[in-house]
Amino acid sequence: MADQQSDLVILGGGSGGYAAALRAAELGKSVVLIEKDRVGGTCLHRGCIPTKALLHAGEIADGARESANFGVNATFEGIDMAGVNKYKDGVIGKNWKGLTGLIKSRGIEIVEGEGVLVGPKTVKVAKQDGSSDTYTGTNLILATGSYSRTLPGLELDGRRVITSEHALQLEHVPESVIVLGGGVIGCEFASAWTSFGAKVTIVEALPHLVPLEDEASSKQLERAFRKRKIDFKVGVRFEKVETSDAGVVVTLEGGQTLEAELLLVAVGRGPVSDGLGYEEQGQRLERGFVVTDELLRTAVDGVYAVGDLVSINGGPHLQLAHVGFAEGILVAEQIAGLPVVPIDYAGVPRITYSSPEVASVGLTEVDAAEKYGVDNIKSVTYDLSGNGRSAILNTKGAVKLIAQNDGPVVGVHIVGDRVGELIAEAQLIYNWEALPGEVAQLVHPHPTQSEAIGEAHMLLAGKPLHVHE
Structure with missing residues (x-):
């Protein structure tokens, strides 16, 4: 050897x-x-x-x-x-x-x-x-x-209690699923299974779905999921699961029980x-x-x-x-000896590919307030109802911007179908420390959802166009 x-x-x-x-x-x-x-x-x-x-x-x-x-x-x-x-x-x-x-x-x-x-x-x-x-x-x-992680005492059997790896190999559409974890993986599977016709309930211990995103984005996703008849329970903890040939019975804190064919464990990696x-x-x-x-x-x-x-x-x-x-x-x-600099992880785009999608780059409003002071930042929200392409696609959502007062944009948060494709421009805005007025001067093609990025920056720069006062 x-x-x-x-x-x-x-x-x-x-x-x-x-x-x-x-x-x-x-x-x-x-x-x-x-x-x-x-x-x-x-x-x-x-x-x-x-x-x-x-x-x-x-x-x-x-x-x-x-x-x-x-x-x-x-x-x-x-x-x-x-x-x-x-x-x-x-x-x-x-x-x-x-x-x-x-x-x-x-x-x-x-x-x-x-x-x-x-x-x-x-x-x-x-x-x-x-x-x-x-x-x-x-x-x-x-x-x-x-x-794929699990919780202490929660055993994965690959049949009734499964991970995302097991879920990708299913040969049938489950009639009903409980998804433990309302982060990216949980919300994506909940979205896909709902589209396939399954009845889905998400259980998330934190107060909101996709809890690492800006709270406004989480609330918009929750609103959309309610409209799609995706049930979710937030701010509640899992206690135990019992399995049988018929399915699973999940017990939550407080004694509430849920029944389904499968339990998907999506609590992180x-x-x-x-x-x-x-x-x-x-x-x-x-x-x-x-x-x-x-x-x-x-x-x-x-x-x-x-x-x-x-x-x-x-x-x-x-x-x-x-x-x-x-x-x-x-x-x-x-x-190889080339000069390198550390990665700014806040400047990395993040996308949840559910319907609607949630995309972001930079700081949430809470993080920006903590970093710069609540009196030193401002935020605006541009609703996709003012965007022609979004109307054609029949999608709802918004672009939220967070900026330092008289300074660069420090957070871009978008909700809506296909908005993951918009976050590359937002990445440049954040990483190149663009001022709202600089982005507002850029001409975005019409009709595209990218116009929503431009219109949001026009609003932030004090010259709104397709926005109701």
Whole structure:
């Protein structure tokens, strides 16, 4: 079992790992990418891509049901889950084949097998044929990702009590579902299943759905979910679940019970670090997350961590695929000796792909008031009822802006169908510290939903156009 040497060894081929591999190879480094499953990680195979495929299928189902509103005669005859899964898996397969080909074309060695640290920068890989090899890098990146968490005492059986991974493999549309957790994952599945015809109830311990978003966005999503007959209970805690052949009975604090066919547990994601030799090789862990500094450097010189695995200085971290991409690129460039700067995580776009979508970048109003002082900020809300394209799409929502008094925009929050496509412009506004008047001068194409961004800034700059006084 010879030890193979390279400039960079990466443990984990998800978003952060493969982005680092591609950029490092581009910069002339020899790279070994170790992955126990398939490159692309959770996002491609069990997360972002398949869930959005389900949501798109749900959007088409809703379009068929509501076609008469647009003068189109169509009949909705139900959901063929075998067909939906074929479509979903086809999207995944096409992306996976393209990604695998791209990685190999860059001269990156892909090693299939389970890796464990046996030295500070050495990984031992157990391969499927029973053999094993070790790989040592001048630098090492830990990118082993995350898994679906549960609560203490709440056991997942994969049949009645399931995670998002199980939910993506369902071969039928459940008649009813209780979703434990009203964050991004919970709201996305609740939205998709409702479009498929299931009766959904969300249980969230915090006071609002998507609780990390601005409260105004949460309230707009809740209003839309009520209209869609999605039930939700917020500010209430889960106590226990009992399962039977017929389904589940969930008991909440106070003794209230709910019955459904399935319980989806969507209470967040934990780090994949247990049993991988991290602590034994000098890594500092916090609740299982690998602790890094702002430049993703760990406690061991020459070792970095990226993606869902990371806790920056022991604090919380955005578990998003595009964060993993950015971190992988940052670390690869750092290893190559290029100048890098820490990522401003507040400047990373966040999207919940429910119907309607919730998209944001920058600070919430509460966070902005805490950072700058409540008397030093102002906010405005532009309702999508004034936007022609939103009327065509028959969607409701709003753009909320938060800015420093006589200063730049520090938060953009949007609710409405397809508004996730608008957040890229909002990202530039926040990250380039644009003034409201500067954005108000930009000409947005008509009729598009992007006009709502412009109109909101016109309102904030004191020159509203399509706004009722």
